[in-house]
Amino acid sequence: MTQPKRRPGPKRALSEGGVLDAALTLMDADGPDAASIRRIAAALGVSPNAVYTYFPDKSAIEQALVERLLGELNRAAYNGGEWRTDVEALALDLRSRLTAHPGAVPLLLGGAMNGPEALLLGERLLEVLARAGLPAEAAARAAYLVMVYVLGAIALEVADVPQAGALAPEPDRIAARRAAMAHVPAETFPRTAAAVDVMSGWIGTEQFLWGLRRVLDGLTRGPV
Amino acid sequence: MTQPKRRPGPKRALSEGGVLDAALTLMDADGPDAASIRRIAAALGVSPNAVYTYFPDKSAIEQALVERLLGELNRAAYNGGEWRTDVEALALDLRSRLTAHPGAVPLLLGGAMNGPEALLLGERLLEVLARAGLPAEAAARAAYLVMVYVLGAIALEVADVPQAGALAPEPDRIAARRAAMAHVPAETFPRTAAAVDVMSGWIGTEQFLWGLRRVLDGLTRGPV
């Protein structure tokens, strides 16, 4: 029950968590670039440099933000049943948390996957995959592969959000995608044009799960 | 043999391609942020706004840069043999071109995958996968899946380059990764710590290919 270890100086007007809250809110509302230090400070009613009391620089804010999102994911329960359904649940959970905050995705892929929560996520994934009966080396490689797929799918899914914060509802996004693809010239891209109808499921939960299941199939049914 | 259609006005001191060359050079030397309009102009010996004669804004430069890289990939020959080796060759080619210019990877994932060269790449991938004997719908989904894997793997691989331009040689990167992972506490992350040795192959060509083959296995050997 250690006290917060008060040291001299005036009471803090902000908190690390409050800064992250403000950053996330701004990002969700006006895109990733809206989470600037100056705007965060303005939203909190302090001068820009007050933020530097809580984080040494902007990259520390980004790192902490990613860690918070991954931490929430890691704290969420997963049932511990069949390993495939556990992997799917974990992947779907990560996906829904990241698509809820599209601005955070570039941070994840930009190298912020090194904190303790990222390690813990990998550990959890390893635990689940261990139950698939894979040899140790294959399990480690498999965890990385699953991570690559999940993050790649989310990144591509989030990539073509105009620049606003939150993603549109899934049916709207599918319709927009289909409309965008409707104009591909069939003479130069015959196969792509022919696939437009099929692609209605792209960038949707269904395609995400389909791909994940193919990956898991490849892990268990492939040679060696 | 249509002339370049000279219109009134002084001779152009630059060219679109020259701007892209300068941007790529700067990016490779000093990281993605070095490719600023002002620095590009300085490298070319013109005033910053001269660049706006050739591209309407910075995002157009980024888009054109991605299109150039994908165009070179699309112009490269692939043998047209067994479909698996063709997919692998295409993936390895894309990977080597992107790791040669790590700064371009965030642009790709940031939504610049909509140009004609990106479409053509998808078309080529569809053509190769058609030879795998997949039904049309599965082939379309599979092309997207392969793209997700390849881009995700490259993104994660490039993510932890400090911030310099070019990637270090592969053995150095593997050693650095291993050194970084050597300090994970075994009591909190037992499986991760135990996997450190195995992970020497991560972020390497071998792991990239291993993952790709598992994906291809999942496409052909999975149920339905």
Place this chain on the structure above:
DNA sequence: CCCCATTTCTGTACGCCGTGCAGAGTTATC
């Protein structure tokens, strides 16, 4: 109880960034 070291926040300033705008110089066409 009071001083002082410590911490928090403010204000100013610097060097970047992308880019809008006005203008000067160059060139092909009539």
Place this chain on the structure above:
DNA sequence: GATAACTCTGCACGGCGTACAGAAATGGGG
């Protein structure tokens, strides 16, 4: 040769991250 089109320059604006110096607030040691 006049004119219209085009290229490039210079200046300016607002925004960014953040270094630096200083004022106000606070708790602990004498």
